[in-house]
Amino acid sequence: MYKRFFVLASIISISVALTGCAKKAEKPASQELVEEDKPVVVPAGIPKDAKVETDVSGLDKEQKILSFDMTGFTKDGQRKWAIKGDSADIVSDTVKLNNIQADTYDADRTVTLEAESGTYDKQSGGVKLENNVVVTTSDGIKLTADWFEWDSKTNMVRSDSKVEVRKDNLYASGNGAEASASSKEVQLNKDVLVKQDDITITSKGPLHIDYSNRKASFNDKVKVVDPRGELTADRLDMLFNVDTKKIEEIIAEGNVELKRGDNLAKGQKIIYTPGDGKAILTGNPEIYIYSEKDMQNALVGN
Numbered sequence: 213m214y215k216r217f218f219v220l221a222s223i224i225s226i227s228v229a230l231t232g233c234a235k236k237a238e239k240p241a242s243q244e245l246v247e248e249d250k251p252v253v254v255p256a257g258i259p260k261d262a263k264v265e266t267d268v269s270g271l272d273k274e275q276k277i278l279s280f281d282m283t284g285f286t287k288d289g290q291r292k293w294a295i296k297g298d299s300a301d302i303v304s305d306t307v308k309l310n311n312i313q314a315d316t317y318d319a320d321r322t323v324t325l326e327a328e329s330g331t332y333d334k335q336s337g338g339v340k341l342e343n344n345v346v347v348t349t350s351d352g353i354k355l356t357a358d359w360f361e362w363d364s365k366t367n368m369v370r371s372d373s374k375v376e377v378r379k380d381n382l383y384a385s386g387n388g389a390e391a392s393a394s395s396k397e398v399q400l401n402k403d404v405l406v407k408q409d410d411i412t413i414t415s416k417g418p419l420h421i422d423y424s425n426r427k428a429s430f431n432d433k434v435k436v437v438d439p440r441g442e443l444t445a446d447r448l449d450m451l452f453n454v455d456t457k458k459i460e461e462i463i464a465e466g467n468v469e470l471k472r473g474d475n476l477a478k479g480q481k482i483i484y485t486p487g488d489g490k491a492i493l494t495g496n497p498e499i500y501i502y503s504e505k506d507m508q509n510a511l512v513g514n
Contacts, residue, residue: 280309282332284364291317293364295332295339307332314339316367321350321396325362325369337364345371347391353423354378355391355398368392375400379423380457383407386417396423404430406450408459411438411486413450426452426460436462440489441472443482459486468493476500 281296293316297309312330316323326348327341339362347355347369358373368390375389377398384407386400402417406428416432428450436443446466453460462484470477470484470491480495493499 444469
């Protein structure tokens, strides 16, 4: 696996030994070439009908590559992903990189992963990014974490560290996350916190955010707090408006309780619209009113 890397490293080492200075390795007669004489390699984990273009340049006094640049292509020649970094050690099974950047390319957007350091596994084709990791998309989603793993085969990123997600005025955080670089979906695994304007939502998790369908789904001990009161439930779906950047509707199910001041409403399902503060409660609803002042907005049950 990755024989061409070892060939390239060996040629460079021999050249340094003979001349006393780093020279560009001469290409073997059997080596496949692309534009600008860059070697074509197909590492493990990459589909056999895909092409990978690699460029390494420069040697320091310890014979380590000073820069590393790899680009993967689909079988029809479209650029699919790219990895580049400084101070690469390509002799071992793991390519060590500093100032790493990885990009993925889809028809409608680009995803960029950046970190101070990282490693590329030649066997699996996976990349681990560490220290001040930032993932940004061309359509405005931003994820930050202590570390992320990126799988170039599935185009998925994951982490067990605390992850923060930002999009417009919506903020979300949780411990552990998975995200698809192509489908605009993010999952926060546990200890979820979401904020938008004066609304705060928490849950044990997981939280699944689907930006394409404008939907966020919360699970396990969900709690919504806004200036009007407090809502708790087993599960909750939140729909957000991409034009107004506001939460449009909240649908909660399972052991639903809505508190407004001293007043309490219970049921199995509630549809709540934060814009007007109205709620429709269903599923054997129970309403306990102790203060009319706190129940000015409508509550309808059946």
